[in-house]
Amino acid sequence: MNIHDASVPVFTHFLRSLSAILKKAEAHCAARKIDPNVILAARLFPDMFAFTRQVQIASDTAKGAGARLAGVAVPSWPDEEKSFDDLQARIGKTLDFLTALKPDQFAGAEDRDIHLKAGGRELDFKGFAYLETSAKPNFFFHLTTAYAILRHNGIELGKPDFLAGGQ
Amino acid sequence: MNIHDASVPVFTHFLRSLSAILKKAEAHCAARKIDPNVILAARLFPDMFAFTRQVQIASDTAKGAGARLAGVAVPSWPDEEKSFDDLQARIGKTLDFLTALKPDQFAGAEDRDIHLKAGGRELDFKGFAYLETSAKPNFFFHLTTAYAILRHNGIELGKPDFLAGGQ
DSSP states (O other): OOTTTTTHHHHHHHHHHHHHHHHHHHHHHHHHTOOHHHHHTOOSSTTSOOHHHHHHHHHHHHHHHHHHHHTSOOOOOOOOOOSHHHHHHHHHHHHHHHHHSOGGGGTTGGGSEEEEEETTEEEEEEHHHHIIIIIHHHHHHHHHHHHHHHHHTTOOOOHHHHHSTTO | OOTTTTTHHHHHHHHHHHHHHHHHHHHHHHHHTOOHHHHHTOOSSTTSOOHHHHHHHHHHHHHHHHHHHHTSOOOOOOOOOOSHHHHHHHHHHHHHHHHHSOGGGGTTGGGOEEEEEETTEEEEEEHHHHIIIIIHHHHHHHHHHHHHHHHHTTOOOOHHHHHSTTO
């Protein structure tokens, strides 16, 4: 058991689930003649983030965790996605970044000091606590909320779509 | 880094978040004179599980993971909760079960063969893959869906309620 295997392959598996879920959402829009923007802008309550933002944050959480645990700079990407294709490209870019990290960059990362700013607060963690109580929970929070927005809008998805890693 | 620390303290931290979230939901019902059953039976789409069931499954996923990784029988609890108090008791019972497991019961659990039935399918995993690609993702899926149901119904919660472990 090591912190690379508890982070990168988990994020990539579930980013591939997210990509497959997006494909189903796009196909649903095409089949029912639904403007994709209706789904991309959907949210569960007025002060919650819309679907597109949920996907962007899932991407940010995964790339931020990979970068911080590998000890490299967190890449900054503008949040400009306006279509399912744009979101697929964002997920693809996140997968490329994560899979380019080498397992040996994560040596000792469980004890590395991690500092970040989130929700206007300064947060300090050791690497292991960061991964287990912040990064992965946040990642699954936004992934699940994206899934829930789609289900709430009638897109046919099931737990296997969430779990399957795009298989 | 070991598989006990990557499982039991994660589940207990977020079960405590869930307990605190339930308290806010109950207080909201009392303040607005909302029948608690309306919230307990709320769901995001007709074929999704209601709030009460989301909490029960979060509990089941956590106790199942703790038991399987510790190599003890998974306790079976009837799904009879009918109130916020009942759900708090279920969460409390789950916390008691998990915290009674000893870290040394998890020695070698990352390579243990885990067999379970879920969604009508027979699943086989090694312990580590079970924890990282099934147990924790499922746990966060149901926890987040419970949170989303409450937010969709106007209960005032924020990301800190999800992350704080009841602090």
